[in-house]
Amino acid sequence: MSDDAQLIAALRRGDEVAFADIVDRWGPGLLRVARMYVPSHAVAEEVVQETWIAVLRGLDRFEGRSPLRTWVFGILLNLARTHGRRERRSLPFAALRRRFEDRGGEAAVDPERFQGRGDERPGWWALPPARWADPDERLQAAETRAVLAAAIDGLPVRQREALVLRDVLGLSAEETCTVLGTTDGNQRVLLHRARAKVRATLEQHLSGGGAAA
């Protein structure tokens, strides 16, 4: 029997230790996803609680076609989106964000940073990125983490979902596609755009860009 099948069997038997274990292990990830949609930690906790109640109610019907964790994250995402529509409707950034998202084609790097047609090597760097000094130390600084968190918050919602599931929580591409209900190719496009924006924000922060080093 696979680990997942054992876990499902334990839950169905009413094994509280098994339940507490996944509540603890998956809790931080579930909270993180919920926080993308709702304005506070407290509301995110409510969404996580609703998720587990829905999981228990659906457990006997769960057929195991995807891993249990994928199914749980999918339930959470739907509940969080519903909450988000209720709670974030009045947020000033929502409209702006939507407009940004509708814009379609986006370059990973500002086109101005490459040489133009009349230059010596068109398409090659005119303003190349510089290596970051002491990256380990600087990336762990509280200030950098705040910049990172703000960069994630500022992403269009679909890109943010892909980036948080893949790069913050470490879900596989396959799991992410199942949770988001999207194709592998689309997931990769979203991820590519999201990563490019987050890198650009960090570059601005770490490569001078006016901020104190």
Added chain:
Amino acid sequence: MTTAGGLTCRELVELVTDYLENRLSVPARASFEEHLASCNGCQAYLEQMRLTLRALGRLPEERLSGQAREAMLIAFRDWRAGRA
């Protein structure tokens, strides 16, 4: 030096995710690596991207409060009692 018709930097940055996800065809991967070997700017770009991903994976976790956790365990016991 680059060969005529090889990737430009501007093209390479758009392939970085496919490269890191191992989704480039064999010839595309070869062009990517050939360009990278001779281009400091793209090496720095790729390194920044790897550092960005590492930083994203190390963001501090939020935890469920003790109260919320306890409420979940109570819900579990209720659920178990309801099906017995």
